[in-house]
Amino acid sequence: MSSRLLSVLLVLAVTPLTAGAEEEGPVGPWLQARVREHAAWFTYQGNGEGRAGAMGLWRERPAGEPGLPNFVPPTSLAPLIRAVEAGVVNITTVSPRESGLAGMKRSTGSGFVLTADGLVVTNSHVVSGANKIAVRLSDGREFSAEVVGRDASTDVALLRLSGSDMGDLPALFLGDSDRLEVGDWVVAIGNPFGLDHSVAHGMISAKERVLGVGQFDDFIQTDALINPGNSGGPLFNMKGEVVGVNTAIISQGQGIGFAVPINLVKDLLPNLRENGKLERGWLGVVVNDDRESGERRAPLVKDVFRGSPAHAAGIRSGDRLVAVNGRTIGSYLQLLRKVALLAPGSEARLTLLRPGAKQEEVTVRLVERPAQEATEGLVQRTSSDEDLGLALRDLTPDVAAPLGQEAWAGALVSAVTPRSPADEAGLRVGDVVTEVNRKRVKDAAGVRAALSRGSSGASILLRVKRGDSLQYVAIAR
Template sequence: MFAPFAMRRRISCPFVSSRLLTVLLLLALTPLSAGADEDPVGPWLQARMREHAAWFSYSGTGEGRPGAMDLWRERPAGAPGLPNFTPPTSLAPLIRAVEAGVVNITTVSPRESGLSGMKRSTGSGFVLTPEGLVVTNSHVVSGANKIAVRLSDGREFSAEVVGRDASTDVALLRLSGSDLGNLPALYLGDSDRLEVGDWVVAIGNPFGLDHSVSHGMISAKERVLGVGQFDDFIQTDALINPGNSGGPLFNMKGEVVGVNTAVISQGQGIGFAVPINLVKDLLPNLRENGKLERGWLGVVINDDRDRGERRAPMVKDVFRDSPADAAGIRSGDKLVAVNGRAIGSYLQLLRKVALLAPGTEARLTLLRGGVTQEVSVRLVARPKQEATEGLVRHAPSDEDLGLTLRDLTPEVASPMGQEAWSGALVAAVVPRSPADEAGIRLGDVVMEVNRKRVKDAAGVRAALAKGSSGASLLLRVKRGDSLQYVAISR
């Protein structure tokens, strides 16, 4: 009565000898006596032999082998790991190659709230050109009377602001002094090619500690934080602390793929950076104009941004005598790329066009009737809202009021202390627009339109579409902890 148990213990061992395996196989295949039908050993042996046969067949293919009772898979000893994946061993060579291009920025500015004396602040940046152009955050140099930039080799230069833009938090500086022309400029990468899980390195001067290094990975892309209508942040778990602002975020090729710009103080290991491709589009504008001069295409987009799908934006209407009209763009065209860079949403189109300076000639790729074609468009300065009235008729929208709305998704609501899907977040307000004149502010949450409850941006637009043209709108907004009604004339 103990034989089956002993046999079971020996056969279950994965290291059973080939000779014993042959004997057991013969036993399993040998016809049993008449009384064997009542003996459970025969079926049991056959089941165990099937498991061992499967184990040997898997180990021979290199695709893995099953665990006990086929509940899981295991790779055989010596089998290769994941394809196209090489785990990093040391980041020291990368850091040595790029750290010379990371700079420490010190500013002196008047104290706020009317206090006497001057305030001294520090930040980070990186060398863009050997001749002395430096990129940093706008808030690092905002209001500064004096800016000093120190390189890792100890050289120090005074700097002036060439241009800056608060909506993207990007600033361009120019160094002055001798010994320019051979500065250690860094290479810029392609942030569109980043994937969640890619390794990244942040270098900066947190709390004034020169050239501190942290590493992590890309946690998410295209994060919208409610800062402005150009929100397009890279989220990373590489540590970013005060003083890191303006410093570079590197990929594993030593290329700058982002400008570190924000951190959620309540969280740990959650930092944000402006994608370097957005910075590339903005830099010519800042160098030529000193600020963001927004280009205008002249189209109305059939906005599908609230459906959560990535799709090429479709032209709903074209303004008469606009750059789009001159280029022959029509209603129904799908805009799939700007200057060779693919776009998959209304927001991407808005960013890529608005960041280009007026006078820039842009190359648009569009899809019309299933056929792809390219057109050249010379952008112009965005006209005032009253100048575009009557040029095109379309349903009222949040943009007619001068608003940019965002859904309060859990990712957006949580850092702001708001309840998800409790309304539509005001992400931007156009100056001198009806919303601006009515007192709507950045960060307000629209909860009702004409006393109808709304839970997202699509709900606001649906309520606006039902309203009568020219009639006033009554919005109920949440501002901080208070609720108030705001009337907007249109």
């Protein structure tokens, strides 16, 4: 017997009883309550919220019932890929072999067309040291290219194509990487291992990943497959917009790839086009990156340098810097990235929140970052009399937390000069120096003090933490 027929019979059986419920004792009210529950069950089954499983232990959606609100599962990505793949390019470079070996080295990478007149974006490491750069489009046309500008700290490079038969190149649209959410679908197109226009899809696994590469660390993590040769290629959202530049993989893991957010690239591109490299703008403020109940808050201005752009714009202690050029900021590192990527001489709109007042906007014209402020405020040299090619940062709570390190448990290596004593000793960016000549150190000042006590000409023994391992590194003075 079906449950619906059982319900009808139950209602028919109960109807005479409910008419004289007062005369039948407690049975009448009990049956009335059961009838209401049974009727509500059938109403619930057809109201779009689901139907009950066996004995009401779970819910199931009726056939044809719509699924989650505002969610459209992708069926095929073929239309999106057809619309954007023409703007993805294959990059081949020829460069001298490393370590003085004879002959030339041939490498491949990826990129995408930025403008119809021949500007192309790729990774800095793809074209670093190249004597010759060739760019091939999906339609088979091939052009020579030259570097307009590149920046190793963000791993972004801007190329310009040259040659006949260029015409209007298939430029891609750029999206807004700030609007990405964990779980958004993405597509990566590139040339892994030289295999032209390979497509991989996945989702955003995390945002604002800090890998210890430098102060501009702000990577998108995705599980879309990114292999050697994908470097410099675009990461697309479901609108066919570029939201990232694929740049790195973790070789020990699977399904872990990284991309530079396209909004960071947007801030950097004018600088590269005009200056050929990253000329860093300077605002001139000292901020506290305070947090409240563990939540990120807009940086609080602690002090303003006299004569700085911030001073000229009327920024004062106690102001909170809420946004730069309309983009919200929630930490000191975000403020540093957005300001430092703007070229000296450019204007920036700052949104301020003043104590007891509403938000207001001021316009500042950035200037070139003073050398003293750059070395003292951002990185600190290990020695005042000998340059070991090593730059350090204090492991403050704000620096240590994203890296998974313990605050004030050493000094973070933020830069290593190529071919310097530190480089030759094998030190890497992201290492944490915990001991100098077997003396524990907790910050960059402790490293300098320990170095000053060393004998002139003697080797320096550092104990460094790299990932989860500890090892000793000897640096020859």
